[in-house]
Each structure stands twice: as structure tokens, then as C-alpha cells.
Amino acid sequence: MINAPVTIKDLHTENPRWCAGCGDFGVIMGLKRFIVDRQLVPARTVNVSGIGCSGRAPNYFNTYGVHSIHGRPITVAMGLALARPDLNLFVHAGDGDALSIGGNHLIHGINKNFKCVFLLYDNEMYALTKNQTSPTTRKDHPTNTQPQGSFLNPINPITVALGLGASFVASTADWIPDHLTTTMKAAFDHPGFAFVHISQRCPHFDPNNFDHKSSAWFSFLKHANGIEPDRRLADKTEAIEHDPSDMMAGFKYAAAQRRYFGLFYQDKNKPRYDDILHNLVKNAPQKDRSKILDAYLI
Numbered sequence: 437m438i439n440a441p442v443t444i445k446d447l448h449t450e451n452p453r454w455c456a457g458c459g460d461f462g463v464i465m466g467l468k469r470f471i472v473d474r475q476l477v478p479a480r481t482v483n484v485s486g487i488g489c490s491g492r493a494p495n496y497f498n499t500y501g502v503h504s505i506h507g508r509p510i511t512v513a514m515g516l517a518l519a520r521p522d523l524n525l526f527v528h529a530g531d532g533d534a535l536s537i538g539g540n541h542l543i544h545g546i547n548k549n550f551k552c553v554f555l556l557y558d559n560e561m562y563a564l565t566k567n568q569t570s571p572t573t574r575k576d577h578p579t580n581t582q583p584q585g586s587f588l589n590p591i592n593p594i595t596v597a598l599g600l601g602a603s604f605v606a607s608t609a610d611w612i613p614d615h616l617t618t619t620m621k622a623a624f625d626h627p628g629f630a631f632v633h634i635s636q637r638c639p640h641f642d643p644n645n646f647d648h649k650s651s652a653w654f655s656f657l658k659h660a661n662g663i664e665p666d667r668r669l670a671d672k673t674e675a676i677e678h679d680p681s682d683m684m685a686g687f688k689y690a691a692a693q694r695r696y697f698g699l700f701y702q703d704k705n706k707p708r709y710d711d712i713l714h715n716l717v718k719n720a721p722q723k724d725r726s727k728i729l730d731a732y733l734i
Contacts, residue, residue, distance in 0.1 A: 442475055444468050447498045459610030459636035460489055463557060464496055466616035467526065470624070471499075473617070481524040484513045486538060488530035489564045490557040507538030510545035510554070517550040517710045524624070525552040532562045535571040535591055546600045548709035549628040553620065556593055556631070559638040560645060567641040577642075594690035594700060597631045598683060603706040604630040605686065606663060606699045610637060611648040615656075615666035615697060622663050622699060628708055635695070657689060657698025665698070 447468045454460050471481065483494040487506035494501025500523075504512045513527045534542050534556050545554070561579060562568035568581040572593065576585035597605045604626040608619040616634070623630035637646050647653060651673040656665035658675045665675045678685055678698065686700035 442472055442478065444472055447471060447478065449496055449498050452496050453492065454489060455638075455640040457637065457639035458489065459559065459634075459638065460493065460557065462610035462613060462616065463490075463555065463634055463636065464493055466610075466613055467555075467620060468497070469613070469617045470620040473621070474624070476524050480522065481526070482513075482516055483526045483528060484509045484516070485528040486530070486533040487564075488533045488557075488562070489559075490528045490530045490533070490555075491564075493528040507533055507536070508541060509533070510538065510541040513552050514545065514548065514550050514710070517552060518713060521551070521710060521714060527552050527554045529554070529556055530562075530570075531556065531558040531560060531572040531593065532570040535593060535596070539571075542596075543600055546597060546602045546629055546631065549603050549706050550708060550710040551628060553623045553630045554632060555620075556633050557636045558593060558633060559636045559642065560590065561638060561642060563638050563641055574645075592690065593633050595687060597633070598687055598690060598701055601706075602631045602701070603628040603703045604699075605633075605690075605701045606631070607633040607635070607695075607697050608663075609635040609646070609648075609654075609697060611646070612666045612669065612697065614668065615663070618666075619663055619699075626702065627704055628706055635697075654695035654697060657696050657700065659699070661702070662699040 478499040481499040483497050483501040485491045485493050485503055486509040494503050502512050509527050509529050513525055558572055560572045562570045567579050569579045569586045571591040573586040573590055575589050578585050594607055606619050608616045623632050635646055651669045655673055656675040657678040658665050659679055662680050680699045680702040683701050689696045690700055
């Protein structure tokens with residue numbers, strides 16, 4: 437019996453309940469396109485999320501999914517990676533979920549470098565709680581919690597990931613579908629924790645944040661070992677040659693005033709916590725279970 441190919445329709449569960457024009461639609465469609473392109477088996481694929489607008493993402497995939505608690509999707513995902521290394525694992529988190537309450541877990545997820553694709557939806561605010569200042573809200577931008585404007589300079593997720601030693605750091609945007617899906621492909625093929633930053637529109641609370649109709653304000657990073665620029669925009673903005681093995685250059689582009697989309701850094705040889713534990717279990721000496729407590733006899 438030959439299994440029928442997986443289609444976008446097969447992955448559909450229900451119509452997403454997000455505001456009209458929300459960038460989250462583009463992110464989940466990009467991931468669905470990737471799943472179909474690679475023909476990933478839905479029954480062997482898991483989407484894990486925290487809380488926030490992006491937290492609803494697992495509901496809209498006909499795969500296994502966990503809508504976990506605020507700031508904790510990485511801990512749940514690592515448990516899955518340790519228990520079922522055969523699964524295709526995607527983690528969805530917003531800028532508040534990942535960089536505020538979940539910041540501690542992001543540190544250790546990146547450090548442990550377990551195998552997953554980590555998708556950071558960054559609309560630069562807490563949108564589900566109606567326009568509150570988040571760690572990535574731009575300075576002086578008014579929100580409901582800071583109506584006179586955000587007090588501090590925002591956290592830069594890409595420099596944070598690089599500084600924590602992430603083995604894969606890339607950035608893309610919800611409105612650049614081909615680049616988004618190509619970035620997911622590169623992240624999935626990476627042997628470790630693949631950190632993917634996604635600039636994500638929130639037209640309801642911050643309609644002027646990302647000018648998705650213009651490409652004058654951003655550039656692409658390109659390289660033979662990197663991610664190709666979006667073909668529809670390649671001739672409309674600049675593309676910079678950047679070797680993703682050069683971390684210092686990656687920091688330079690990440691910290692620049694101009695926005696860059698592409699692969700900032702990759703290290704395929706960083707040790708993986710999940711691999712180490714699996715090998716320890718595999719190579720552990722076998723013992724007779726009836727004698728497992730003998731060492732405690734007095």
C-alpha cells in the first residue's frame with residue numbers, strides 16, 4: 437500500500453482565530469508549506485507552544501501538538517526530544533513568551549542545543565493582552581502599559597542568541613513567504629537548536645511597525661552555505677555576502693541599525709545534550725533488574 441502524499445489540506449484543522457492581517461497566518465502557512473515540501477509525516481511531527489497569540493499555533497496543524505504554559509515551551513520540547521528523538525519538533529514562542537518569562541529557559545535551551553526548530557514570533561509587543569510593552573518594544577513607542585512611550589531600548593533577540601552561543605541563528609519575516617520557508621528548511625536540517633527570529637506584523641495594535649510593502653529598509657544575507665534571498669525581492673534590495681561561520685560578522689549585522697534577513701551564524705559541530713544522554717543510556721552496562729538494589733543492602 438502506497439501512502440498518499442501529505443497536502444496543505446491534510447494539515448488543516450480549523451480556521452485560525454487571529455486578527456485580520458496578523459503575521460501569524462503567514463508563519464503557520466510557511467511551516468505547512470515546508471511540511472508538505474519535505475513530506476513530513478504528521479503523526480511523527482509535534483508543534484509545541486507557550487502562551488500568547490503564537491501559542492494558538494499548534495491548534496491549527498493536524499499534527500501532534502502541546503499548547504503549554506507561559507514561557508515554558510522549551511522545557512516541554514526538550515522532554516519530547518529526550519523521550520522521542522525520532523519526532524520532528526517545532527517550538528513556537530512570542531517575544532514576550534521567549535524573552536521575558538521564558539528567558540531563563542531560552543538560555544538553557546540554546547546551551548543544551550537539543551534538536552528542534554525554535555520559531556520566535558516577534559511583533560515587538562504583548563498583543564494577546566492588548567498592546568503592552570514587551571522586551572522587544574522599540575524605545576518611545578506608546579503602549580497601554582507605557583502610554584508615554586516605552587522607557588528602554590529593546591532587547592535584540594539575534595544578538596542575544598549569538599551571545600548565548602546558539603549553534604544556528606537566522607532571521608526572516610512573515611510577509612516574505614519564500615524566504616520564510618527556505619529559512620525553515622535550513623533550520624530543520626541543522627543538527628541542533630535552530631533559532632529562527634521572525635519579524636511578525638500586528639496590524640491591529642501596531643500597523644505602522646513593519647513596512648511590508650517596501651524593501652528599502654532591510655537587506656538579505658547570502659552565502660553558498662547560507663540562505664538565499666527571496667527571489668521576488670532579490671532585485672529590489674541589497675544582498676550582502678556573509679559567511680555564517682563568521683560569528684563576529686554575524687554580530688555586526690545583528691547589531692546594525694538596518695534590518696538583515698538571512699543566516700547570521702551556524703556551527704554544526706556544537707555538542708548536543710540530547711545526543712549525549714541518549715549515548716549514555718545506549719552504552720550503559722546492562723544489569724539484572726532483580727539485583728538493582730543490591731548496592732543498598734547493609
